[in-house]
Amino acid sequence: MEFLELPKRTAGNRTYGLTSIIDLGTPLEELKSILHDYAPLIDIAKLGFGSAYVTPNLKKKVDLYKQHDIHPYFGGTLFEKCYYQNKIPEYLASLRDFGIDYIEVSNGTLNIPLQERLDLISRIKKDFRVIAEVGSKDSSQEMAVxxxxDEMKQLLEAGCQYVITEGRDSGTAGIYEKNGNIKCNLISELIQDIDSKKIIFEAPTPKHQMYFIKEIGANVNLGNVKINDVLVLEAQRRGLRSETFYLEDSECKLPL
Incomplete structure (x- = not known):
């Protein structure tokens, strides 16, 4: 159907308006069925936490995503585990073996000094598209705006493709309060100073997603989206849900 006036969506090999899903163990055959219909709605697929290390048929799953023009990568927790055990060279070699060109550099569990993350990014950005996460998974840790x-700007200047705002798959840390409420003042401050097209906001529930769509527009980058929610999210982006019914053209809402 092509007769309604809806917010314009980026398409194809888009650089913003991204939907980044979190794969928490979707069986291979089920994934094939999902991607058959919904692959065009997905841009990036994160194999959550450190689950990639124990995922059955991992190579087949990675290849399946790539066949559908979706960029797969391994969750930041696996990166941090490798950092903790001094196995970063082995980790990078493994990514190359799997043909994965995205890597997440995070410090959600460990407190990795910013300068160490920046140094690593400067070394690997020629071989990988780097996504860096900002914020802690510990809801008791508060970062000043x-x-x-400062972290987000430095990470982007160091060569990151995007920065991710920590939210966990539960939406209870980082940019969220313990009760799941969004730190609205923080988001408002961030998008005033940083290009929102370079930020992936972790938004694991439709409620969180609708907030960012209404505040930033249909083409906001959203992460930690559950794979079974991608159609719901696309409907929200296009103003086809009550909460986003009056959504305007997204292009005029994104901060320039």
Whole structure:
């Protein structure tokens, strides 16, 4: 159907308006069925936590995503585990073996100094598209708005393709309060100073997703989207849900 006036969506090999899903163990045959219909709605697929290390048929799953023009990568927790055990060279070699060109550099569990992350990014950005996560998975740790901004700016200047705002798959840390409420003032401050097209906001539930769509527009980058929610999310982006019914053209809402 092509007769309604809806917010315009980026398409194809898009650089913003991204939907980044979290794969928490979707069986291979089930994934084939899902991607048969919904692959065009997905841009990036994160194999959550450190689950990639114990995923059956991992190579087949990675290849399946790539066949559908979706960029797969391994969750930041696996990166941090490798960092903790001094196995980063082995980790990078493994990514190359799997033909994965995205890597997440995070410090959600460990407190990896910013300068160490920046140095690593400068070394690997020629071989990988780097996504860096900002914020802690520990809901008791609070970062000042100025620290959020400073880290995100430095990570982008170091060569990251995108920065991710930590939210966990539960939406209870980082940019969220323990009860799941969004830190609205923080988001408002971030998008004033940083190009929102370079930020992937972790938004694991439709409620969280609708907030960012209404605040930033249909082409906001959203991460930690559950694979079974991609159609719901696309309908929300296009103003086809009550909460986003009056959504305007997204291009005019994204901060320039």
């Amino acid at each position: 100025s620290q959020w901004k």
